[in-house]
Each structure stands twice: as structure tokens, then as C-alpha cells.
Amino acid sequence: MTTSFQLNGKPAAFDGDPETPLLWVLRDHLGLTGTKYGCGVAQCGACTVHLDGKNRRSCVTPVGMVAGKAVTTIEGVAGKTAEAVKAAWVAIDVPQCGFCQSGQVMSAIGLLTAKPRPSDTDIDNAMAGNICRCATYVRIRQAIKDAAGVKGARA
Amino acid sequence: MTAVANRRAFLAGTGGLTIGLTLPLGGARAQAMSAPLQPNAFVRVGTDGLVTVIHKHVEFGQGPATGVTTIIADEMDAAWDQMRIAFAPANDPLYKNLAFGTMGVGGSSAIRESWMQMRMAGAAARAMLVEAAAKRWGVPASAVSVANGVVSSGKRKAGFGELAADAAVLPVPQNPTLKTPDKFVYIGKTFAKVDSKPKTDGSALFTQDVRLPGMVHAAVRRPPAFGATVKKVEAGAAKAIPGVIDVKPIPSGVAVYARDTWAAQRGAAALEVDWDLSKAETRSSAQMFAEYSAAARTPGRQVEASGDAAAALAAAARKIDATFYFPFLAHGPMETMDYVIAKKGEGIAVHAGSQFQVGEMRAICGVAGVPFEKSELIQHYAGGSFGRRATPVMFDGTEAAACARAYGFAAPVKVVASRENDLTGGYYRPMTVHRVQAGLDGAGSIAGWDQVIVAKSIMKGTPFEAMGIKDGVDGNMVEGANDTSQYKIGNFRLGQHLMDTKVPVLWWRSVGHTHTAFVKETVIDELLTMAGQDPVDGRLALLKHERAAGVLRKAAEISGFGKRAVKKGRALGVAVHESFDSYVAQVAEVSVGADGLPKVHKVWCAVDCGIAVNPDIIRAQMEGGIGYGLGHALYGEITLGEGGQVQETNFDKYRSLRIGEMPDVEVAIIDSQEKPTGVGEPGVPPIAPAVANAWRKLTGKAVRRLPFAHGDNS
Structure with missing residues (x-):
């Protein structure tokens, strides 16, 4: 199943289990490794991204949840x-x-x-x-x- | 001089090779490292004018990459912005730690061991550039000067890049003239660290970030207790998870291979494993503490003795008899242990942030069944260590090698430890119990001191045993409590019991000093109180070493210790300790927090680490050491529950210090012309006793057990 979203201002898609945490989609599938794995349970914040401009722990965010939304990572954050x-x-x-x-x-x-x-x-x-x-x-x-x-x- | 800055190295830097590499550019580094002329020295000057420092130590936050760059740039009179760094390959003849005899770092030794070597390396490069300019311009070398990366004589000027090719054919000076300290341009001043920018914008490459074509991700299911092994695996449920590719048994557990980390971790969790617990450690922490404290009531192996402590204590007017309890502690580096291993010709390529580069590569190659000589280490930044990356038995690297081998090297294999594996996997600061009996004579002087330390040895049964255990005495266990321990005490005895457990133990930032400083500094504080003496003046009268007295006076001065009113409900506590040849004193201002634990408002810290190569890095290490030490003093505890299972499985239970709990920190660096010594560890030991001493003033309760959050601390 394909999940589509905006990533650093450009369209992005992930083909796989929508339960997959956004963290691993970013790191292992889309090659954006600035966002880090530290704990996997939203305790350390190393995986913080912006979802529609707000702080979000990507390790506990199923990629299905960001469908149609805007994700910003350390690589793309600007302004x-x-x-x-x-x-x-x-x-x-x-x-x-x-x-x-x-x-x-x-x-x-x-x-x-x-x-x-x-x-x-x-x-x-x-x-x-x-x-x-x-x-x-x-x-x-x-x-x-x-x-x-x-x-x-x-x- | 040492084998640095030799001719081949210069040629390597002048062969048109792109060496203007910065660390995040893995491709550029790989290009440089695989060049026909391999880097075999510390300094390379390119025709583009860039000076690349080949850094032989791992960089995991303590700043040696910047420190070494500072030293070399200074001796070369280079411009700061022409400096670049790259990590050295695994090569002992060129890059060994001079104190260890093999590549590696530990004991806060990076700058201490390489100070003269790096100065010589930089000075030799400078002398060759000067000589090349002198020849080109037909002037004596004495008429050539260098400043800020520009070589000049009168009106003639040239950059390093213009002179590099000429310099490369000159003989390497064996004894280049070193600067006198008054000529230092970088040493002792603050310059931007070489890695702050890539570590801020996310571009710094850690092993966790390595991606190779076709790479698979492995996760390891480890046993539920230390010493347990796999009896039987049912992999059906794991293999049914989308993305899981394969399951293989390995010596440390069962490896699951998948198309991403998520599937690998889920697969590992889904395995149904029947474990053989017959040889496992099944005691709880509580049981082990009981056994350790019973042992502490017997004299143990004598470490040292002077005078007659027993007789002095028997005759003492007032006495303290206290037992101290220190738990297992995990290091919890932000980046868990990780490796990427790929077949490469007859050998393998290993991506890692390796702390013992050659020893670890040899161990990895041994398990992989490939020749070390045909294999390559690609070193990356490491996301913290605090001792964790320095396992003498190379557990993590060999586990990764077993994963790659079990997969038949069919694809590059990336192994990232889950946080759960990191925290429950052992290699902890040893659980330790001390018993101290100390007393005052009728005049209020310290009559005698008898101390027994009980713990598992870190080095026993490892390749480091011969180095660390001498005549039955484990140096790591007693460091800071033995004769380096600073105070003039006439009647003294120190004993030691080596305990056995299947829980693997390891160096943890400042090692033995994590507990010996706590015991020494809280007991001395209590004795001084009993004697009616001031904690600072009383220590000054007893300290053996003038440099220890110097930092204590400085910390007292900048904190106003004893000289100013402290806010109601707050108290100041002080501690001073020497570790790794550096001296640190700290004063902590503490109140009772809303949660009943100490709230530390501010820490004043004085450090004497000889010549301050990078003052701001020294300040940063004191800040970090204080935060690391405080976080664990408040919360840090790994607990084996009933049956020996570790209870703290992630950061929700293994609490870290958080930003609101971090005190303000003010650091004073003692002006010194002594040789530079380390700063990564020495900031840690004084903080816990300084807080405990303030706590005793506030509450009247002496602290005998850490962490504070454990409760039952008196």
C-alpha cells in the first residue's frame, strides 16, 4: 500500500505497511538519515521532525498518519x-x-x-x-x- | 621524532588527490583512503592549500579531533579555515596510542598521549614549507616566516598549497624546532570546533546513517538473562512479518534480517525462543548487594596499608562505620552500538565508530573468517560512548560480524542495537559496595581509615587482564581510593574483594573514580564536620597535592563558599578529586526539590588539566561531565529483578537528566604550563559527592546509596 505525503516541500511516497514508523521510512527507505533512532518509544527526541510545522516524534508516528500532510526534517528545515x-x-x-x-x-x-x-x-x-x-x-x-x-x- | 609527516605523506597530499575532505563527506574520505598512496601520517598538505589532519582517535564528543587540529595548526601557523580532518585507518604502526601500544583511546588520554607527537608532526610540516620557500626565493630559512597560513620573506609570499610540491621532495626534519608557549596562536584560545556545523544541520555521518546498495538490516534477539543460551527457535511468526527476509542463530542469540530496521526489530520480538537458563545469572541485584555487603565486612585482599589502621580505630574518640551501595549503570550512548559489514574482495569493509580500531577489526575479522590485512575499517563519528564502545572482548563488533557471516555475506549487513538491547545487554559499570571505618582522635585529627571495596573486576578474563590486574589487585576498582587519593592519613588500610557474576561489566566514564571519589569525599566531609572544621580549610590542611589544593581554592573562591549567604533552603557542598592526572573541584548549590530529590541550582567547577589546549572544549567537558554524573547520581540504576532479568529496558525506566534538571555551570581553568591532561572523565567524579555533601547539610542525612531516586539512601 502506498502512502503519499509532502517531505521537505516535495512529494514523497512509501510503498509498504502504513504502520511503519515515519522514522524508518525516512531513514531506511527515503535516505534522510539526519533524523535519528535513539529509543523507539518517544522518550529521547532524537527522531523529532515537524509535522505540519509542529514537533513530532517520528519513531511513534505510523507513516499512514502523515498521509497528505507536510513532513519537515533537519535536512529540509528552513526559514x-x-x-x-x-x-x-x-x-x-x-x-x-x-x-x-x-x-x-x-x-x-x-x-x-x-x-x-x-x-x-x-x-x-x-x-x-x-x-x-x-x-x-x-x-x-x-x-x-x-x-x-x-x-x-x-x- | 616519531614516524610522522614523512615524505610519502606529503606526496600523498600533492598528487592531485582531492583531500579537501570534511568528515560528513564519506565519499571524499573513501576516495582519499583508497588512494594509491595511503595516508601514513598525521599531516597532509594539498596543492589546494588545505591541511588535512589524519586523526587517530575516535571522536565521540570529547573534542579530540578539534584538539589535535588545534595543536597541528598551531605548530604549522596554518589558518584555521584551511584545516580539515579525516579519521585514520586501522593501522597500529602509524596510528597507535603511544600509551597503549595499539590504536585506541580511553582514560581521557587522547591529548595527553599525542601532545608531543602532534606538535612534532605540525612543526615538521612547517619546517619543510619554510625550507621550500627559502630555496625558491634564494634566502636563508631564518629569513622566512609563517603566519596564518601564509609563508613570507620580505615582500614575497606564498600559500601552503603553492609550496607543497617543493616541500614534498625535501628531507623530513628529525627534530623540528617546537614553538615556545608564548608563540602559540591557537592553543589556549577558543576556535570553532571542526564538527559543530555538520552535527547541527544533520549532515554528520554516523554508522547508523550508512546505507550501502542492497544492504539488509539485522536485529538480534538476545537472551533474557546473562549467560542464557538458545535451546530452540520457532521463527514462523517472525518470518511472516512483511519485510523479514531470514532468521539465523548466532552465538549471542538469534539474528533477524529484514528490508528495514522496523521489520528486523519486529521480527526479533516475534521470535519464539526456548532459552537454556541452566548457566544463567539468576540472582537479583538485592541478593548480590547482600552478598557484596557481607564480603565488605571481611578484610579482603590487601591493596595497601600504612601505619596501623585497626589499632588507631580501636583507640579513636569518634568513629564512622558506613557501607556504601553503588548499582550497575548503563552508559546509554545516544547512538546505540552499530556496524555495517560488507564483503570486499578477500576481506570485509567495516563501518563503525570504533574505539579500539585495530583490536576490534582483528576480532571482527576473526569471527567473519577473513584476513585482517585484506579488510578495511571505515571510521565514522560515534554518538557517544562513555566507555561503552571500549569492550575488551569486542562483544558488539563480533556480534555484528556473526550476523554478517551467518548471512553468508550475501549482502551488506547493518546491525543497529535496539535501545532495549543496549540497556539490558550488560557491559555495565560494576555494582560496587564499600565499607569504610574512619575515626578522629581526641584532638579532632583523622586517626585512622579502613576501607574495603567489593566488585566484579572489569578486566579479569579479558585481554586486558595482565595490564589491569597486578599482584591480584585490580587497579580500576581501587583507583582514587589508593595512594593517589590525595589526603594525608597516617593509619590507612585498603582491601578489595573480586566478586563473580555473569553480568558483563565495563569501564564507565571515570571508571573506579565513579564510586571511590564519592566515598572519599563524603566521608572526609563528615569527618571534618565531626571535628568542627570547615570543609574547604579542613581539606586544604590534608591534601597531599598542591594542584588539588589549587582547584579547591579556586572553586571555593568563585562560588563564595563560606564567604556569602546562601538562599534560604539551599546549601553548598564541595568535593575535590584527581583522576587521569587532572584535578577538579566542584561546589554545588542544592535545595530539596518538589520530588524530594536534590535540586541542583548551580555548580562552580575549577579544573587543572595542564596547558589548556582548547579552553572552551574543557568548559564543555566539565559541563557535560557534571550533567552525566548528576543524572546518574539522581536516577541511574540498572536493576536485576527476581531471576536476574534487567528491569530498565528503555529510557522511560532508565532516567536521564533532562534540561530542566541541568544546573548552571561556571568553570574556571587553572593557568598552567604542565603537560596537558584529559578532560573527558575528570569532570564526573566530584559532582555526586558535592551534591551529597550539600544534601547532608540540608537534611542532616549522610548519603550511603546511589542513586538518590532509589530511596533508602542513608
């Missing part, structure tokens, strides 16, 4: 907010091992799209689902604030 987040990430060298970072970046873009000037609590809440085992959290927080142009220390 002013995306560029600001990526630039902020590189400017202060957020990544260590780097494996979780595409998911972190996608979640941060999703946050700033919804809340252009997030508070520390907003950041805590929006990013709580993204684990970084290297614990680059101090810099993730800083990069989000830098991208948003928000100043000030944590309360």
Missing part, C-alpha cells in the same frame, strides 16, 4: 527561525557527540516558531522530551536564547 537556531548552535559549539542534536535543533525551532521569546520555563517544557546524554543542556538553553534574542539569567 528565518531555523537559520537563527542553527547559527546559534554553531556559534557556541553546542554539539558534543552530536547524535541527538538534529532532534534538539528541530525541537528548538518548533519552540521558537510557537513562542518567539520563550522563558526558561518554556524552554524546560518544550525541550524536556529531548535527551542529550552528553548533557549539552547549558549550551542548548543558551543557543535558544541567543537565537531568540532573549537575555537574562535563570531565576
Whole structure:
């Protein structure tokens, strides 16, 4: 069975079980490997993509659910907010091992799209689902604030 | 000098080969690696002016690729933006770790072991470029200077690329002049890491991302208990899953091959396996803790002794007698263990983020039944390790090799461990119990200290046994508690029991220091409280090493320890520890969180790791070490339940630190001209005891068991 959807602004299709998680369709069938497998149970956020512009864990999203919808991955995410987040990430060298970072970046873009000037609590809440085992959290927080142009220390 | 920057390497870089490769461009790297002139050194200068550093260590986040690039760029006076890096092939004669004798990294050794080697490599390249310019311009070499990638003499200027071919035919200087530290242009300063951009935009290539034509995906069903084996497999249900191609038994379980990872994982779950549990570890963690703590009440194999601890303790005015419990811990790197193995001629090509490149390739080739000499390692970024990628028995690589071989090498096979296999598969930080009896004399000085450590040895029964176990004493188990342990204590005894279990154990970020620092730093803190002494001043009076005292003073200074009022409901705790020849002190500001666990608001950290090659990477490693150490101190525990089954199967039960729990971190780096030492691990040991010491101030309860979330911590 074929599932059709928009992927990074272009038409895409998957021929197979519609229960297949979007993560594996992206990685194993469509060759977009920036989206990572970390846990498979929506606990780590390494697989975060945007579904119709909102953060979504692709590891627990059956591909059938995205039929006719727009999926954006780290490879295709663009626009002013995306560029600001990526630039902020590189400017202060957020990544260590780097494996979780595409998911972190996608979640941060999703946050700033919804809340252009997030508070520390907003950041805590929006990013709580993204684990970084290297614990680059101090810099993730800083990069989000830098991208948003928000100043000030944590309360 | 060492065998670097030799003539063939220069020729390799000047033969029109495209070497302007960056790591994410796997194709470019493959092209470079398969060139007729193979890279056999650390520096290559292309006619395009790019300087490629062949990096001999795995890069899994601690920053050695940037560190080594910094050192070479500095000695060459290269421009930062002309530097590129590539990973070295599996070749011990060229790329061995000088401290190990084989390729690999561990014990925070990447910069420590290669510092002089990389400086020589860069300096030799620079000297050859200078000599080539001198010849071309007819001036003495002393009249030629290099700055920011430009070679010049008076008004004449040339880039590295213009001089590379001339330089390649010159003799390699055996003893190139190294810079004096006052001439360093990159070392000690902060420059953009070589890999931040590809790791931000998703283009960095990890083994998990490798895709080869015709590749199949394998998942392994592992036994439910350590030491169990397959009795019988019923594969019908697995084979009925769309996308599943085949099922094969392998030594570590049963492999399922499929057209994608999803089908392979579902197939593995659908297998009906009859397991032979007759030789399995069936004890629970609770049972093992009981056995370990009983052992801790007997003296054990003596590790070291000075004075007469027993007599001193018998005469002590006040005493502590405490038993400490540390659970098994999984490393949980974000990228689970993974490999892609494909037949290549008479050998195989192995894609991996290998930590022991040559040893692992030899083990993989052995299981695959192909010659190592005909096989190739294609090294990729690795998504974290924390020790997990350094199994002495090469378990994961050989499991992948068994998968590829069982498939008859009919297609490239990719094996990605599920998170469940990662967390329940063993190779844990050993469960460990300590008993400490320590006492004060009538004057409030430490009279005596008797400590017994009980754990399974990491190295016993592995190829590393001869290196790690000397005269019956396991170095990893007692490091940080033995004579490097910093305090002047007159009457001291340390004993050790090596326990046996089928649970495989492994180095875990900072190894023995994960538990020895906790015991040392919480007991000393308690003794100082009993003696009515300040935690910082009291330690300063007892510390053996001036560099340890230096970081402690610095951490106290930047945190205002004892010098300022702390917010109501908060307390400061301090700890200092030396590990891997680096010194770290931390002060943690802690309150009681809404969940009843410590809430850590801020950590002040002082580190002395000799010359600070990349200060920002040092800061990042302190931040990361603090977060990793704190997350496990709060939540980390792998539990064997009744019958020996691991209870924590994914990140829902094996809790990680999350962003809201990460304290602010302020790092001070001690100015030093000592040789650089490592930073990947030394940030970890002090955080748990610093938090526990603050917790005792807040609650009056000493912490004897980790993690905090276990409860029953006193």
C-alpha cells in the first residue's frame, strides 16, 4: 500500500505497511538519515521532525498518519527561525557527540516558531522530551536564547 | 621524532588527490583512503592549500579531533579555515596510542598521549614549507616566516598549497624546532570546533546513517538473562512479518534480517525462543548487594596499608562505620552500538565508530573468517560512548560480524542495537559496595581509615587482564581510593574483594573514580564536620597535592563558599578529586526539590588539566561531565529483578537528566604550563559527592546509596 505525503516541500511516497514508523521510512527507505533512532518509544527526541510545522516524534508516528500532510526534517528545515537556531548552535559549539542534536535543533525551532521569546520555563517544557546524554543542556538553553534574542539569567 | 609527516605523506597530499575532505563527506574520505598512496601520517598538505589532519582517535564528543587540529595548526601557523580532518585507518604502526601500544583511546588520554607527537608532526610540516620557500626565493630559512597560513620573506609570499610540491621532495626534519608557549596562536584560545556545523544541520555521518546498495538490516534477539543460551527457535511468526527476509542463530542469540530496521526489530520480538537458563545469572541485584555487603565486612585482599589502621580505630574518640551501595549503570550512548559489514574482495569493509580500531577489526575479522590485512575499517563519528564502545572482548563488533557471516555475506549487513538491547545487554559499570571505618582522635585529627571495596573486576578474563590486574589487585576498582587519593592519613588500610557474576561489566566514564571519589569525599566531609572544621580549610590542611589544593581554592573562591549567604533552603557542598592526572573541584548549590530529590541550582567547577589546549572544549567537558554524573547520581540504576532479568529496558525506566534538571555551570581553568591532561572523565567524579555533601547539610542525612531516586539512601 502506498502512502503519499509532502517531505521537505516535495512529494514523497512509501510503498509498504502504513504502520511503519515515519522514522524508518525516512531513514531506511527515503535516505534522510539526519533524523535519528535513539529509543523507539518517544522518550529521547532524537527522531523529532515537524509535522505540519509542529514537533513530532517520528519513531511513534505510523507513516499512514502523515498521509497528505507536510513532513519537515533537519535536512529540509528552513526559514528565518531555523537559520537563527542553527547559527546559534554553531556559534557556541553546542554539539558534543552530536547524535541527538538534529532532534534538539528541530525541537528548538518548533519552540521558537510557537513562542518567539520563550522563558526558561518554556524552554524546560518544550525541550524536556529531548535527551542529550552528553548533557549539552547549558549550551542548548543558551543557543535558544541567543537565537531568540532573549537575555537574562535563570531565576 | 616519531614516524610522522614523512615524505610519502606529503606526496600523498600533492598528487592531485582531492583531500579537501570534511568528515560528513564519506565519499571524499573513501576516495582519499583508497588512494594509491595511503595516508601514513598525521599531516597532509594539498596543492589546494588545505591541511588535512589524519586523526587517530575516535571522536565521540570529547573534542579530540578539534584538539589535535588545534595543536597541528598551531605548530604549522596554518589558518584555521584551511584545516580539515579525516579519521585514520586501522593501522597500529602509524596510528597507535603511544600509551597503549595499539590504536585506541580511553582514560581521557587522547591529548595527553599525542601532545608531543602532534606538535612534532605540525612543526615538521612547517619546517619543510619554510625550507621550500627559502630555496625558491634564494634566502636563508631564518629569513622566512609563517603566519596564518601564509609563508613570507620580505615582500614575497606564498600559500601552503603553492609550496607543497617543493616541500614534498625535501628531507623530513628529525627534530623540528617546537614553538615556545608564548608563540602559540591557537592553543589556549577558543576556535570553532571542526564538527559543530555538520552535527547541527544533520549532515554528520554516523554508522547508523550508512546505507550501502542492497544492504539488509539485522536485529538480534538476545537472551533474557546473562549467560542464557538458545535451546530452540520457532521463527514462523517472525518470518511472516512483511519485510523479514531470514532468521539465523548466532552465538549471542538469534539474528533477524529484514528490508528495514522496523521489520528486523519486529521480527526479533516475534521470535519464539526456548532459552537454556541452566548457566544463567539468576540472582537479583538485592541478593548480590547482600552478598557484596557481607564480603565488605571481611578484610579482603590487601591493596595497601600504612601505619596501623585497626589499632588507631580501636583507640579513636569518634568513629564512622558506613557501607556504601553503588548499582550497575548503563552508559546509554545516544547512538546505540552499530556496524555495517560488507564483503570486499578477500576481506570485509567495516563501518563503525570504533574505539579500539585495530583490536576490534582483528576480532571482527576473526569471527567473519577473513584476513585482517585484506579488510578495511571505515571510521565514522560515534554518538557517544562513555566507555561503552571500549569492550575488551569486542562483544558488539563480533556480534555484528556473526550476523554478517551467518548471512553468508550475501549482502551488506547493518546491525543497529535496539535501545532495549543496549540497556539490558550488560557491559555495565560494576555494582560496587564499600565499607569504610574512619575515626578522629581526641584532638579532632583523622586517626585512622579502613576501607574495603567489593566488585566484579572489569578486566579479569579479558585481554586486558595482565595490564589491569597486578599482584591480584585490580587497579580500576581501587583507583582514587589508593595512594593517589590525595589526603594525608597516617593509619590507612585498603582491601578489595573480586566478586563473580555473569553480568558483563565495563569501564564507565571515570571508571573506579565513579564510586571511590564519592566515598572519599563524603566521608572526609563528615569527618571534618565531626571535628568542627570547615570543609574547604579542613581539606586544604590534608591534601597531599598542591594542584588539588589549587582547584579547591579556586572553586571555593568563585562560588563564595563560606564567604556569602546562601538562599534560604539551599546549601553548598564541595568535593575535590584527581583522576587521569587532572584535578577538579566542584561546589554545588542544592535545595530539596518538589520530588524530594536534590535540586541542583548551580555548580562552580575549577579544573587543572595542564596547558589548556582548547579552553572552551574543557568548559564543555566539565559541563557535560557534571550533567552525566548528576543524572546518574539522581536516577541511574540498572536493576536485576527476581531471576536476574534487567528491569530498565528503555529510557522511560532508565532516567536521564533532562534540561530542566541541568544546573548552571561556571568553570574556571587553572593557568598552567604542565603537560596537558584529559578532560573527558575528570569532570564526573566530584559532582555526586558535592551534591551529597550539600544534601547532608540540608537534611542532616549522610548519603550511603546511589542513586538518590532509589530511596533508602542513608
